Amino acid sequence: MASTVDQGRDTSISAVHFDILQTHILTRLDGPTLASTGCASSTLHALSTEQKLWTDICNQTWPSTNDPLVHRLISTFPAGHRSFFSDSFPTLDHRRSSQPNTEHPVPTSQLISAVDIHYQDKLIFSKLQESETLSGWFMCSPFRFDLLDPKESVPTPVKLEGGEDTCRSNMEKNLTISWVVIDPTRKRAANVSSLRPVSVQRHWLTGDIEARYATIMAADRSCTSSEFVQCAIVVTCGGKEGGELHVKEVSLTVEDMDGKTLSGKECLVILQEAMGNGRRKKGKGWEGKERYEKYLELKRERRERKQRREKTLDMVCIATGVTIFLAFWALILFR
Structure with a gap:
């Protein structure tokens, strides 16, 4: 007992x-x-x-x-x-710090992209890409990573069925991507993609379906005047109705709030800051779309403010020109 x-x-x-x-x-x-x-x-x-x-x-x-x-x-x-998982899971949430960043970016010779695309939790595309970051071409050129050649496509077991609305809905719910950028020099990583698409649209010219994934990050004022930048990933898929869906393009760019694609040098500063100080946000994937929509609203307000300033400046220039013109003729008439 x-x-x-x-x-x-x-x-x-x-x-x-x-x-x-x-x-x-x-x-x-x-x-x-x-x-x-x-x-x-x-x-x-x-x-x-x-x-x-x-x-x-x-x-x-x-x-x-x-x-x-x-x-x-x-x-x-x-x-x-364990460190890699902590850095890369699930998505990056980088907001502006109250303290100015006084650290200089550490030069890195390359960035490594580890990309995986799933449809209904089944892997349909996976690729590793190394990109050098020291050449003058990279530093000065617009920052853009392309994982597929223009004539290359990847077949998937996904059937293109139903109307356009059904197809878009299926992709919004089922097509997920992770784009983990690895900095070998600093031994840090970050997933720069939203888990789910922030928008799915059909291209007006080609008819291909474009799924956009976006992570909104705080900008560095030494790189751009924008408060935020958009790390945009576009997955372009094509195919005939009833046939297989093909992945035709997987690309990554970083844009500011004026729609300008940042250079490689500017993006390195922002990415390294985000890797070191960004938080990893837990959620089911829809938070990225909410923040993207807020970003679009801020972008619209910024554009409207810029247009008002330009309109005011134009009125001032016109008024100044008219005043000078009238003063000139008055001087001639009363001489």
Whole structure:
């Protein structure tokens, strides 16, 4: 009887063998749950920081990280794959800091993009791309990453069925993308894409369907006069009714509130600031659209203010010109 009572007394997590915890319990958790579990006790913290757990979670969340290059790179992060997950999940929320940024950007030789597109949680596109960042061409040219060549397309198992409204609705609900930008020099990363599209439209000329994903980030005043910039990802899909949907374009640009595409040098400053000081915002993916709509409203108000200033300046110039003209003729007439 006493033996039975003693056995029933120890109901804490420490009563479970380490192998059972690590093999049969922790391996079933997703990243956020595993991170929370590690805060419960010192024992769980030690078990939940096992690199293999985080490597498997990263590979499942972002299949592009299976690449040996990314694996070696992530292993140099302060806490390996755990640091990478903390940097990249789920989406970036970077707002202007109350303190001015006095740090100079650290030169980096390249940026690495790890991109994964899912439709109804099924992987339809995955690619890793290295982009050099030291050449004068990159520094001065408009910042733009293209993952597919103009004549290249990727077939998907997705059928293009139903009318235009049905197709747009399906893409808004089911087509998700993660675009993780990795800075090998600073050993930081950030997911610069909204989880779900902020808009889905049919191109007026080609008829292709364009899904836009956007992350709104605080701008650096040394780069642009805008308060915010838009990190815009466009996924262009085409196909015939009843046939397969093809991914024809996957591109990334960064634009200011005047619609100007920033240069590579300007974007490096903003991205490095966002990677270091941006928060990682949890949610179901619709928050990105709400912030994008607020950004469009601010953009419209900015444009209207600019038009009013230009109109006022034009009126002042006209009035000045008329005054000078009348004064000139008055001088001639009364001479």
